[in-house]
Amino acid sequence: xxxxDLYRDVILDHxxxxxxxxxxxxxxxxxxxxxxxxGDRLTLRLKLADERIADLRxxxxxxxxxxxxxxxxTEAVKGKSRAEALALFERVHALLTDxxxxxxxxxxxxxxxxxxxxxxxxxxxASLCWHTLVSALNAVASxxxxxxxxxxxxxx
Amino acid sequence: xxxxxxxREHAGFDVEAARGDFPVLARSVNGHPLAFLDNGxxxxxxxxxxxxxxxxxxxxxxxxxxxxxxxxxxxxxxxEGARDRLVRxxxxxxxxxxxxxxxxxxxxxxxxxxxxxxxxxxxxxVLITHLEHHANIVxxxxxxxxxxxxxxVAPIDMNGELLVEAAEALMGPRTRLFACAHVSNALGxxxxxxxxxxxxxxxxxxxxxxxxxxxxxxxxxxxDLDCDFYAFSGHKMFGSTGIGVLYGxxxxxxxxxxxxxxxxxxxxxxxxxxxxxxxxxxxxxxTPNISGAIGLGxxxxxLGGLDLDAAHAHEHxxxxxxxxxxxxxxxxxxxxxxxxxxxLVSFIVAGVHPHDLGTILDRDGxxxxxxxxxxxxxxxxxxxxxxxxxxxxxxxxxxEIDRLGAxxxxxxxxxx
Numbered sequence: 212x213x214x215x216d217l218y219r220d221v222i223l224d225h226x227x228x229x230x231x232x233x234x235x236x237x238x239x240x241x242x243x244x245x246x247x248x249x250g251d252r253l254t255l256r257l258k259l260a261d262e263r264i265a266d267l268r269x270x271x272x273x274x275x276x277x278x279x280x281x282x283x284x285t286e287a288v289k290g291k292s293r294a295e296a297l298a299l300f301e302r303v304h305a306l307l308t309d310x311x312x313x314x315x316x317x318x319x320x321x322x323x324x325x326x327x328x329x330x331x332x333x334x335x336x337a338s339l340c341w342h343t344l345v346s347a348l349n350a351v352a353s354x355x356x357x358x359x360x361x362x363x364x365x366x367x
Numbered sequence: 368x369x370x371x372x373x374x375r376e377h378a379g380f381d382v383e384a385a386r387g388d389f390p391v392l393a394r395s396v397n398g399h400p401l402a403f404l405d406n407g408x409x410x411x412x413x414x415x416x417x418x419x420x421x422x423x424x425x426x427x428x429x430x431x432x433x434x435x436x437x438x439x440x441x442x443x444x445x446x447e448g449a450r451d452r453l454v455r456x457x458x459x460x461x462x463x464x465x466x467x468x469x470x471x472x473x474x475x476x477x478x479x480x481x482x483x484x485x486x487x488x489x490x491x492x493v494l495i496t497h498l499e500h501h502a503n504i505v506x507x508x509x510x511x512x513x514x515x516x517x518x519x520v521a522p523i524d525m526n527g528e529l530l531v532e533a534a535e536a537l538m539g540p541r542t543r544l545f546a547c548a549h550v551s552n553a554l555g556x557x558x559x560x561x562x563x564x565x566x567x568x569x570x571x572x573x574x575x576x577x578x579x580x581x582x583x584x585x586x587x588x589x590x591d592l593d594c595d596f597y598a599f600s601g602h603k604m605f606g607s608t609g610i611g612v613l614y615g616x617x618x619x620x621x622x623x624x625x626x627x628x629x630x631x632x633x634x635x636x637x638x639x640x641x642x643x644x645x646x647x648x649x650x651x652x653x654t655p656n657i658s659g660a661i662g663l664g665x666x667x668x669x670l671g672g673l674d675l676d677a678a679h680a681h682e683h684x685x686x687x688x689x690x691x692x693x694x695x696x697x698x699x700x701x702x703x704x705x706x707x708x709x710x711l712v713s714f715i716v717a718g719v720h721p722h723d724l725g726t727i728l729d730r731d732g733x734x735x736x737x738x739x740x741x742x743x744x745x746x747x748x749x750x751x752x753x754x755x756x757x758x759x760x761x762x763x764x765x766x767e768i769d770r771l772g773a774x775x776x777x778x779x780x781x782x783x
Binding site: 214217218223226227248249250251252272273274275276277278330332333336 | 720721722723726727730737738739743746752753781782
């Protein structure tokens with residue numbers, strides 16, 4: 212287990228130049244994610260059109276793993292339906308936490324996050340944005356509950 | 368780039384001998400010798416503590432204050448002997464003033480609930496500072512919610528120093544209690560506690576000092592400080608986890624009702640009337656952490672066997688060396704630059720998040736704390752989500768600090 216397994220070039224690149232970073236006017240859902248371990252926060256905003264994620268952007272301050280993971284996530288789920296995004300969440304979750312399973316190479320660039328398996332203290336960093344996405348999709352599905360949604364917290 | 372800082376290793380303190388007393392320091396982490404620079408979170412244990420706990424567990428364990436048999440008497444003698452050591456360690460007046468608790472957090476909660484809660488009402492105020500650990504904030508917020516009292520916060524400046532005059536100005540006619548850290552866990556600032564205690568006392572305000580970060584680094588004399596309460600944890604001063612001390616001025620503790628009810632804290636119980644035990648047992652309901660107390664007593668003995676002045680001088684040299692070495696790194700910013708600081712440095716590195724820094728340093732065998740240090744208001748003040756913190760003990764070396772510096776530079780290169 213080497214540092215380069217964790218900080219792969221894809222991760223370093225997305226940390227340096229996060230994609231879909233910043234505000235999003237007219238968002239259908241705005242959800243905060245919070246990592247109590249390190250104090251990292253991110254805000255995820257998304258727009259839906261025809262049950263698909265038409266656009267999503269994030270902002271906040273976080274470590275390289277959390278920033279790169281959020282950046283990669285926004286690229287991966289844009290254009291996906293709710294069900295497709297939730298299915299992808301399950302696959303990424305397994306990628307991050309199940310170190311017995313082979314790396315799901317079909318995940319493409321997202322597979323670069325598999326290095327966190329060897330760094331248990333860092334799994335939360337990578338999963339925070341995904342938990343936030345699930346909260347955001349739930350908030351959109353049930354607008355009445357949206358006001359009461361607490362910040363998403365990664366629970367690994 | 369090479370950075371060679373001047374060496375000022377303290378001649379009067381035998382660091383290698385001290386290191387030999389701590390078995391964990393001989394291990395390696397990720398193929399490197401362990402450099403344990405996270406003592407502010409929890410310090411390591413010397414053989415003296417490990418052996419004392421081991422001997423108790425193997426030979427003397429029984430419940431205390433309850434049996435006439437040999438083991439119970441031995442365990443009681445060891446437990447109360449530990450209390451005697453702590454009485455001397457902080458120069459309390461008597462055994463009545465040293466209450467064993469789980470740690471600093473429990474000590475402060477005990478004071479908030481047993482002392483403050485019956486006393487406070489709407490219009491009353493509790494004063495703390497902006498430098499506090501969550502353990503010296505949340506118990507007061509809770510008791511203020513319960514009683515309608517207000518929590519006031521004394522401000523700090525960009526060096527991480529308390530604005531003492533502003534703090535004194537906030538000590539008003541309705542201030543019932545003033546609680547402050549002796550040493551800030553996030554920044555290392557040493558607060559001018561003697562002056563603050565005197566100012567509070569002159570206004571008739573009861574005082575509590577959170578001494579968790581102070582007892583490992585300096586001599587503490589509660590009579591000299593003239594505080595009403597002083598709280599600290601065993602594990603930060605080379606003892607076990609789950610044990611700590613609440614010092615309370617006897618006249619104040621006497622007036623307080625028990626906090627928790629149960630065995631140990633009573634004299635007689637019937638269904639119509641229970642009479643409480645005297646001090647300090649009134650506050651020690653249930654079977655206590657006997658082995659933890661014995662270990663803490665052993666830690667006090669161990670510290671007593673060191674040349675503490677030389678140890679503290681060595682820690683100060685470590686602080687100067689770390690400040691010097693880290694300040695040479697472009698892009699590194701020290702957070703907390705108070706004139707008087709305990710032996711810890713808090714810092715951020717441009718382009719490298721503290722959490723990533725912590726992981727990279729760990730690969731080099733270096734343990735530091737990264738995060739908000741349970742002091743989110745301090746982080747908020749500096750507009751930072753987190754810092755990296757290296758906190759030293761007398762067993763740390765200049766070489767470990769040089770490794771820290773080199774590893775930070777390596778992290779910078781990775782993220783460049």
